[in-house]
Amino acid sequence: MEIPRPMLVGREWVDNLARHHPARLALSVFATVIAVFTGLLLLPQATAGEQSARFVDALFTATSAVCVTGLVTVDTATYWSGFGQAVILVAIKIGGLGIMTLASLLGMAVSRRIGLTQRLLTASETKTAQLGEVGSLVRVVIITSLTLEAAIALVLIPRFLTLGESLGDAVWHGVFYAVSAFNNAGFVSTPEGLMPYVGDWWMGLPIILGVFIGSLGFPVILNLARRRTDARRWSLHTKLTLTVSSLLVVVGAVAIGSFEWRNPETFGPLDGPTKVLASIFASVMPRSGGFSTVDTGAMNEATWLLTDALMFVGGGSASTAGGIRVTTLAVLMLAILAEARGDHDLEAFGRRIPRETLRLSIAVAFIGATTVLVASLILLEITNLRLDVVLFEVISAFATVGLTTGITPTLPDSGKYVITALMFIGRTGTMTVAAALALRDRRRVIRFPEERPIIG
Amino acid sequence: MEIPRPMLVGREWVDNLARHHPARLALSVFATVIAVFTGLLLLPQATAGEQSARFVDALFTATSAVCVTGLVTVDTATYWSGFGQAVILVAIKIGGLGIMTLASLLGMAVSRRIGLTQRLLTASETKTAQLGEVGSLVRVVIITSLTLEAAIALVLIPRFLTLGESLGDAVWHGVFYAVSAFNNAGFVSTPEGLMPYVGDWWMGLPIILGVFIGSLGFPVILNLARRRTDARRWSLHTKLTLTVSSLLVVVGAVAIGSFEWRNPETFGPLDGPTKVLASIFASVMPRSGGFSTVDTGAMNEATWLLTDALMFVGGGSASTAGGIRVTTLAVLMLAILAEARGDHDLEAFGRRIPRETLRLSIAVAFIGATTVLVASLILLEITNLRLDVVLFEVISAFATVGLTTGITPTLPDSGKYVITALMFIGRTGTMTVAAALALRDRRRVIRFPEERPIIG
Numbered sequence: 001m002e003i004p005r006p007m008l009v010g011r012e013w014v015d016n017l018a019r020h021h022p023a024r025l026a027l028s029v030f031a032t033v034i035a036v037f038t039g040l041l042l043l044p045q046a047t048a049g050e051q052s053a054r055f056v057d058a059l060f061t062a063t064s065a066v067c068v069t070g071l072v073t074v075d076t077a078t079y080w081s082g083f084g085q086a087v088i089l090v091a092i093k094i095g096g097l098g099i100m101t102l103a104s105l106l107g108m109a110v111s112r113r114i115g116l117t118q119r120l121l122t123a124s125e126t127k128t129a130q131l132g133e134v135g136s137l138v139r140v141v142i143i144t145s146l147t148l149e150a151a152i153a154l155v156l157i158p159r160f161l162t163l164g165e166s167l168g169d170a171v172w173h174g175v176f177y178a179v180s181a182f183n184n185a186g187f188v189s190t191p192e193g194l195m196p197y198v199g200d201w202w203m204g205l206p207i208i209l210g211v212f213i214g215s216l217g218f219p220v221i222l223n224l225a226r227r228r229t230d231a232r233r234w235s236l237h238t239k240l241t242l243t244v245s246s247l248l249v250v251v252g253a254v255a256i257g258s259f260e261w262r263n264p265e266t267f268g269p270l271d272g273p274t275k276v277l278a279s280i281f282a283s284v285m286p287r288s289g290g291f292s293t294v295d296t297g298a299m300n301e302a303t304w305l306l307t308d309a310l311m312f313v314g315g316g317s318a319s320t321a322g323g324i325r326v327t328t329l330a331v332l333m334l335a336i337l338a339e340a341r342g343d344h345d346l347e348a349f350g351r352r353i354p355r356e357t358l359r360l361s362i363a364v365a366f367i368g369a370t371t372v373l374v375a376s377l378i379l380l381e382i383t384n385l386r387l388d389v390v391l392f393e394v395i396s397a398f399a400t401v402g403l404t405t406g407i408t409p410t411l412p413d414s415g416k417y418v419i420t421a422l423m424f425i426g427r428t429g430t431m432t433v434a435a436a437l438a439l440r441d442r443r444r445v446i447r448f449p450e451e452r453p454i455i456g
Numbered sequence: 457m458e459i460p461r462p463m464l465v466g467r468e469w470v471d472n473l474a475r476h477h478p479a480r481l482a483l484s485v486f487a488t489v490i491a492v493f494t495g496l497l498l499l500p501q502a503t504a505g506e507q508s509a510r511f512v513d514a515l516f517t518a519t520s521a522v523c524v525t526g527l528v529t530v531d532t533a534t535y536w537s538g539f540g541q542a543v544i545l546v547a548i549k550i551g552g553l554g555i556m557t558l559a560s561l562l563g564m565a566v567s568r569r570i571g572l573t574q575r576l577l578t579a580s581e582t583k584t585a586q587l588g589e590v591g592s593l594v595r596v597v598i599i600t601s602l603t604l605e606a607a608i609a610l611v612l613i614p615r616f617l618t619l620g621e622s623l624g625d626a627v628w629h630g631v632f633y634a635v636s637a638f639n640n641a642g643f644v645s646t647p648e649g650l651m652p653y654v655g656d657w658w659m660g661l662p663i664i665l666g667v668f669i670g671s672l673g674f675p676v677i678l679n680l681a682r683r684r685t686d687a688r689r690w691s692l693h694t695k696l697t698l699t700v701s702s703l704l705v706v707v708g709a710v711a712i713g714s715f716e717w718r719n720p721e722t723f724g725p726l727d728g729p730t731k732v733l734a735s736i737f738a739s740v741m742p743r744s745g746g747f748s749t750v751d752t753g754a755m756n757e758a759t760w761l762l763t764d765a766l767m768f769v770g771g772g773s774a775s776t777a778g779g780i781r782v783t784t785l786a787v788l789m790l791a792i793l794a795e796a797r798g799d800h801d802l803e804a805f806g807r808r809i810p811r812e813t814l815r816l817s818i819a820v821a822f823i824g825a826t827t828v829l830v831a832s833l834i835l836l837e838i839t840n841l842r843l844d845v846v847l848f849e850v851i852s853a854f855a856t857v858g859l860t861t862g863i864t865p866t867l868p869d870s871g872k873y874v875i876t877a878l879m880f881i882g883r884t885g886t887m888t889v890a891a892a893l894a895l896r897d898r899r900r901v902i903r904f905p906e907e908r909p910i911i912g
C-alpha cells in the first residue's frame with residue numbers, strides 16, 4: 001500500500017519527536033487534544049439547553065474526559081446534548097488510547113536509551129523497525145483495547161435490554177460504560193450514574209473487571225495475553241503490578257466494608273451480598289475507575305481517608321489509571337523490606353531491581369505528594385472548605401480517579417482551574433517526569449539477570 | 457574515686473545493653489521511666505483538687521512529659537498541684553536527657569558497627585573507652601543542656617520580674633519555660649500559656665531560640681560548640697540540619713504569616729511587628745516546640761495543613777524534637793536532585809552520601825507516613841471528628857510537637873490511649889527503627905571521603 005507523502009512526513013516527525021523528546025511529545029499532544037475538545041464542547045449544539053457552555057466548564061469537561069478522570073462541573077447526562085455526550089465519549093477513547101500509546105512509547109524510549117533489551121513489543125513484531133515501530137505499537141494498543149471494550153459492552157447491552165431499555169439506548173449505554181470502564185474514565189451516561197445498580201452483579205462485575213484490567217496497564221495486558229498460562233514467563237513488572245493491585249483490592253474491600261457496614265446513608269440499608277459487591281466496587285474504583293454505587297459524599301471520614309490513600313497509589317504504569325502507580329509503591333516497600341533484612345539488593349520474584357529504579361520511585365512519590373500538598377493549600381486558601389473534602393477532590397483529580405464528595409460543581413472558577421491543572425499534571429506529569437528523569441541516566445549498567453519495572 | 461561494686465555492675469550491664477541491643481535499651485528505658493512518672497502523678501498530692509488523677513490522665517501526662525510532647529488532657533497549670541507540676545518538670549528534664557543520650561548512643565552504636573571512624577565524641581574524650589564511654593557521653597549531654605537551659609532562664613526570669621511577678625514565681629516560670637523550650641517539651645506553667653505574650657519579643661525570642669537550638673539535636677550542638685567559627689569543619693550532618701531547618705523556618709513563617717494575616721481570630725487584630733514575631737513563632741514551634749501564642753484551633757485550614765507538613769518533618773536527629781527528621785527530608789530531596797541531574801551519587805557540600813542512607817530515609821519516611829495514616833483511620837473510626845483536626849492531633853503526637861486544635865481533652869479514653877501510644881511510638885520508634893535497621897547493614901564499605909548523616 002502506498003502512503004501519501006504528507007502522511008509519511010508527519011509520521012517521521014512524530015517518530016522523531018517520540019524518539020528524542022518523548023516527554024515533550026506527551027505534553028504537547030495532550031494540550032492540543034484538550035484544546036480541540038474544548039472547542040467542540042463550546043459549540044451551541046453540544047449542550048442540551050439553549051445556551052452554549054461556559055468556557056471554564058467546557059475546558060474542565062474536555063480535560064476531565066481526555067485525562068479520563070471523570071470529575072464534572074455539570075451533570076453529563078442532563079447538561080450535554082446527545083452530540084455533547086458523543087464528543088465526551090470520543091474524547092475518552094482518544095485520551096485513553098493516547099495515554100496507553102504515549103506511556104508505552106515513553107517506556108520504549110527509556111528501555112532503549114538505557115540499553116536494556118526488554119521491549120514492550122517482541123522483535124518479530126517490530127521488524128519494520130524505526131518508522132514502523134510507533135505505528136505498530138498504536139495498532140496493537142487499538143486492537144487490544146477495542147477487543148476488551150467490545151467484550152464488556154457485549155455483557156452490558158443485554159443487561160440494559162432486560163432492564164427494559166430500547167435496543168438503541170441499551171447499545172449506547174453499554175458501549176459508553178464499556179469504554180468509560182476500560183479506560184478508567186468514570187464518566188456516566190445514565191442520570192443517576194450507577195447508584196441504581198448497587199446490588200446488580202450482572203452490571204457490577206463486568207464494570208469492576210473492566211476497570212481492574214484497564215488499570216493494570218497496557219504492558220501487563222499484553223504480557224498476560226501472550227503468556228496467559230505460563231506465569232513463570234511473566235515479566236517482573238507484570239508480577240509486581242498484579243500482586244500489589246490484588247492486595248490493595250482485598251485490603252481496601254475489607255476496610256471499606258467494615259467502615260461503612262452500618263452507615264445508614266451508604267451500606268446500612270443493603271443486604272449482605274449487596275454489601276459485599278459494594279465493598280469490592282468501592283475498593284476497585286479508587287484505582288482509578290471513579291464510578292460509585294453509593295453516595296461518596298455520605299461515606300464516613302475514615303473511608304474518605306482510606307480512599308485518599310488508595311487513589312494516591314493509583315493503578316499500573318502505562319495504564320489509563322493514575323496515581324503514583326502500584327509499582328512505585330511496590331519498589332518503596334521492597335526497599336524497606338531489604339533494609340529490614342539488611343540485604344544489599346532489592347529483590348522480588350528472583351530478580352534484582354536496579355538502584356536507579358528506587359530513586360525514580362522516590363522522585364515520583366515525593367513529587368506526587370508535594371503536588372497534592374500545594375494544590376490542597378491553594379484550594380483551602382481560596383475556599384472555605386475543610387481539609388477532608390478538599391484533600392479528597394485534589395487526590396481524585398491528581399490521580400485522575402473522578403470520585404467526588406460533591407464539591408467540584410460548587411467551586412469558584414479559580415478552583416475549577418486549579419482542579420483542571422491538577423488533572424493535566426496528574427495525567428501527563430507522572431509519566432513524563434518519570435521518563436524524563438529515567439532518560440537522564442547516563443550510566444550503562446549491564447549486569448544480568450536484572451530487570452526494570454516501569455515506574456510512574 | 458572508688459565506685460561501689462553494685463553501681464559498677466549496673467554500669468557494665470547498661471553499657472553492654474547499649475553496645476549490643478541499643479534499640480531494646482531505648483524502648484525499655486522509656487517504658488520504665490513513663491511507668492514511674494505515671495505512679496508519681498497518681499499520688500493524691502499531685503493534683504490541685506481533692507481527688508487523685510484518673511489513670512488515663514496520669515499515663516497520658518507522664519508519656520507526654522517524658523516524650524517531651526506537650527499534649528495534655530488536663531490543664532497543667534490548674535489541674536496539677538505544685539508537686540504535680542514539679543514531677544512534670546523533672547519528667548521533661550529526664551525525658552529530654554534520656555532522648556539525647558540514647559539517640560547519641562544509638563548513633564555511636566551505628567557508627568561503630570558499620571566501621572565508620574566518625575564518632576560523636578572525639579578520641580581524646582573517650583580514652584577511658586568501653587565502660588567510660590557511655591558515662592562520658594551522659595556527662596557532656598547533661599553539662600551542655602544545663603548550660604543552655606540556664607542561659608535561657610537567665611533571660612526569661614528578669615522578664616517575669618518586670619511583668620510584676622514575685623522573685624519565686626519568676627524563677628519558677630523562667631526555669632520551667634527554659635527547660636520546656638530547650639527540650640522542645642511545649643508544657644506551659646502559666647494558666648493561659650504564652651498567649652498573653654504574643655507581641656513580647658523579650659519573652660518570644662529566647663523561647664524561639666531555645667526551641668530552635670534544642671531541635672537541632674545534640675550532635676549538631678556539640679559540633680557547633682567545638683567548631684563555632686570554622687564552618688568548613690562542620691560535619692555534613694550539621695550542614696544539612698542547619699540548612700533544612702533554616703529553610704523550613706523561613707518558608708513556614710512567610711506562608712503562615714500570609715495565611716493568617718487577616719484572620720480576625722488570630723493575627724488580624726495584631727500590629728505589624730507582632731504579626732512578624734507571631735509568624736516566626738508559629739513557624740518554629742511545629743519542629744517541635746509545641747508552644748503557641750495564638751489560638752491554634754482558630755487558625756484556618758491551610759495553616760493547619762502546612763503545620764501538619766512541618767510537624768511531620770520535625771527536627772534534627774538525636775534531638776528532643778520529633779518527626780521524621782530534617783536530614784531524612786534532606787536525603788530524599790537530594791535523591792530527587794541527583795535523579796534530575798542524572799548523577800550517579802547523592803552529593804551535598806562536596807561529600808557523597810552512601811546509598812544505604814537513602815534506603816534508611818525511605819524506611820523512616822514511609823513507616824512514619826503509614827503510622828500517621830493508620831492512627832488517623834482508628835481515631836476517625838472511634839470518634840465523630842473530622843479529618844482536619846484528627847490529622848493535626850495525630851501528627852502532633854507522632855512528632856511529639858504538642859500543638860493542638862483542642863480535641864485531645866474531649867477524646868474518649870480509647871482515643872487518649874491511641875494518642876498515648878502514638879507519642880511513645882513517635883518518640884522511640886523513629887530512632888530505634890533507624891538504628892535497628894542501620895545495625896543490620898552487614899556490608900563494610902570503606903571508600904573515603906564518604907560521610908553518613910544521621911537518619912531518624
Ligand SMILES: [K+]
Pocket residue numbers: 068069070184185186288289290400401402
Ligand atoms: K477515572
Ligand SMILES: [K+]
Pocket residue numbers: 524525526640641642744745746856857858
Ligand atoms: K513538643
